Amino acid sequence: MDTAGILCLALLLDAAFGEPDWLWSRLPHPAVLMGRAVGWLDTNLNRGQYLLARGTLALALLITGAALTGWLIAQLGPWAEAIAAAILLAQKSLVQHVRAVADALRRSTAEGRTAVAMIVGRDTANMDDPAIARAAIESAAENLSDGVTAPAFWFLLFGLPGMAVYKAVNTADSMIGYRTPRHERFGKSAARLDDVLNLIPARLTSFLIALLHGLLPRWREIVAEARRHRSPNAGWPEAALARAIDTALSGPRAYHGRMQDFPWVHPDGNRHPGPQAIEAATRILWQVWAVLTASSAALALVG
Structure with a gap:
């Protein structure tokens, strides 16, 4: 079985089984x-001089x-590699977490705030219903790229080692890639490399959403808004998904008690989304997954 075939199998396994509680309640998940490992390195190396x-x-x-x-792990054979890759993918778990919101x-509203707090880093205590829905949809867009497209992309290029490296860098960025006094310099390399590794997958995710929903004629608008986004990569799938479900995303939100005035993505869209908009976003997650799975199967057949 070649790399594309193993990836196809991994995508199917992840969609079927996700992250079963009976397993990860007994064993530490690879992400954990x-x-x-990142925590140990942070504790033991993030001190003294030459922090960069x-x-x-x-x-x-x-x-x-x-x-x-x-x-x-790859030396154990294609099934071991496929199972390991399925564990590192996040399609089913992402859909479950977003749909739970x-x-x-x-x-x-109170239960919505509790649910969305599980998947976003912004302040949720004072969110109204539309803000909760927007946060869930934005998380769906970003994590579709980070948790599905990007791992699949790097697996296709470099097999399980490539996927594992991507997930390790992405984990490091989520823990130390912040501009705080402690991590401004120590986490800079992780943040920059994560940006580089997500450069193509984020744009690929955006393109697939646009292709599936007839938005290619509006590609220039998507690109323009993605480039205005605070993140060099997250804005791409967000801008495409916002148009696919005709919902305004981003906008003002609070972090650590401080309100920040971020620009709207697709400002002409619905600014009062609810559960239906969230569910529309999850359907698009499955559509992109289907394209990735079919594409890997086609590559395997050609190979």
């Missing part, structure tokens, strides 16, 4: 192990460990 160099060294050690682990929001 990566997080522990120390952070780069920490990232190099993390990448080496991830690549080696991926290579060793819609279900909670139907019950009450």
Whole structure:
């Protein structure tokens, strides 16, 4: 079985089984192990002088460990590689977490806030229903790229080692890639490399959404808004998804008690989305997954 065939199998396995509680309640998830490794490196290397160099060294050690682990698992055969890849993909779990916000929001605003707090980093205590829905949809767009398209893309190019390296860098960025006094310099290499690794997948995700929903004639608008976004990559799938479901995204929101006036994405769209808009977004997640799966199957057949 070639790399494309293994990827197709991994995408199917992830869609079928997701992240079963019976397994990960007994064993640490690979993402948890990566997080522990990043935490250990942060604790032991993020001190003293030359923090940028120390952070780069920490990232190099993390990448080496991830690549080696991926290579060793791949030596066990295609099924082992496919199962490991399925574990590192996040399609089904992403859909479940996003859809849980819609279900909670139907019950009450308070439950919606609790559910969306599980998947976003912004302040949720004072969110109204539209803000909750927007946050869930934005998380769906960004994590479709980070959790599905990007891992699949790097697996297709470099097999399980490539996917493992991507996930390790992405984990490091989520933990130390912030402009805080502690991590401004130490986490800079992780943040920059994560931006580079997501450069193509974010744009690919945006293109697939636009293609599936007849938005290619409006591609220039998507590009313009993506370039205005605070993130070099997250704005691409967000701008396409906003138009696909005709919903205004982004806009003002609070972080750590401070309101920030971010520009709207697709400002002419519906500014009062609810559970139905969230569910429309989850359907698009499955549509993009279907294209990725069919494409990998086609590549496997050609190969």
